[in-house]
Amino acid sequence: MELDHYIESGIIESYALGLATASEIEELQHMRKLYPELNTEIRMVERRMEMVALTEGVQPPSKLKDRIFQRINWDEEKDTKEKDKSNYTFINIQSRNQDYITVHKWWKLFFIMVFIVSKVCLFAAIYYYLKYQQSQEKSAQSSSQTEYRIPTK
Amino acid sequence: MQQSAVHIDDYILTERLMAGDPVARELIYDHYGPALYNIILEVIADNEKAxxxxxxxxxxxxxxxxxYRExxxxxxxxxxxxVARQMALKVAVGELGDNGTMMNSGSLLLRFTMGLPEGIQTVFRLCYYKGLSKEAVARMLGLQPEEVASQLREAMIAFRKFLNN
Structure with missing residues (x-):
């Protein structure tokens, strides 16, 4: 049978050890689709290797566990900080009241200038009005003096 | 080192890992850490690098x-x-001389390697412990890539029998 021959070729062991090439892995995936029972065989081989590996394990230095978990915590804290930076809350400061309009900030300067110019114009108008009044009074006075002198001649 | 033969459900464990569960992480480290460390020591001689x-x-x-899911x-x-073997090979790049296979001379894989005929043993050592491709091994040993592939296949058939026994 094709499947038995395939299994006996040692392809599963080659795959489990990480020695299978890309094309062999591709072929294995194809065979897994054709023969789902192949998954059971792979599982059995890997479980057997797992049992052996667990019994042969070498305890890593105890400091290594702290180092690994510390690094994982740092990575997570860094990720959280980056997420917090990008995850800001948008606050809409525009009024919901439709009676208000939004204008460019230059309009503020424009209105201040208009206000100052209008004040200057107002003071100038008052000043020239008073000047005009004074000159009118002067001319009225000088004409009355002329009329008074004529009869004395 | 003797580990308990209790099997942890892969699906649940992966779910917990993906959720970032610290208990699942600790469980995985305690259960599989020594086994993975041994696999790394088979490839890397230097303890610090391992x-x-x-x-x-x-x-x-x-x-x-x-x-893993993908x-x-x-x-x-x-x-x-x-993953452990690939990472070990990456870290071991540039290491001269023999690899770490002498670290745990009683390991199953090393016992299997030592029992292989000389030619096949050399091919297997270069492919597994050094991570060389069949083409690179063929160039190194002055063989055809097909010969290397054939010897490696023989090694894998032998490993299947060795594992079953």
Whole structure:
């Protein structure tokens, strides 16, 4: 049978050890689709290797566990900080009241200038009005003096 | 080192890992750490480098457990085993001389390697412990790539029998 021959070729062991090439892995995936029972065989081989590996394990230095978990915590804290930076809350400061309009900030300067110019114009108008009044009074006075002198001649 | 033969459900464990559960992480480290460290020591002779590789392996496993799901691999340990060997080979790049296979002379894989005929043993050593491709091994030994592939296949058939016994 094709499947038995395939299994006996040692392809599963080659795959489990990480020695299978890309094309062999591709072929294995194809065979897994054709023969789902192949998954059971792979599982059995890997479980057997797992049992052996667990019994042969070498305890890593105890400091290594702290180092690994510390690094994982740092990575997570860094990720959280980056997420917090990008995850800001948008606050809409525009009024919901439709009676208000939004204008460019230059309009503020424009209105201040208009206000100052209008004040200057107002003071100038008052000043020239008073000047005009004074000159009118002067001319009225000088004409009355002329009329008074004529009869004395 | 004797480990308990209790099997942890791969699916639940991966779910917990992907959720970032610290209890699941600790369980995985305590249960599989020694086995993965031994696999790394088979490839790397230097203890400091081996520790560095184990750190990288667990950081990858804890942060990218989703890669196991996406890989289509069947068992979690099978996936972790391949990750550990790949990481060890990456860290060991440029290491001169013999690798770390003498660190645990009683290991199953080393006993199997020692029992292989000389030619096949050399091919297997270069492919597994050094991570060389069949083409690179063929060039190194002055063989045809097909000859190397054939010898490696013989080694794998022998490993299947060895594992079954």
């Amino acid at each position: 520790e560095n590789a184990l750190t990288q392996v667990f950081v990858y496993i804890f942060n990218d457990a989703v890669a 890989s289509g691999d069947i068992t979690l340990f099978g996936w972790m085993r391949r």
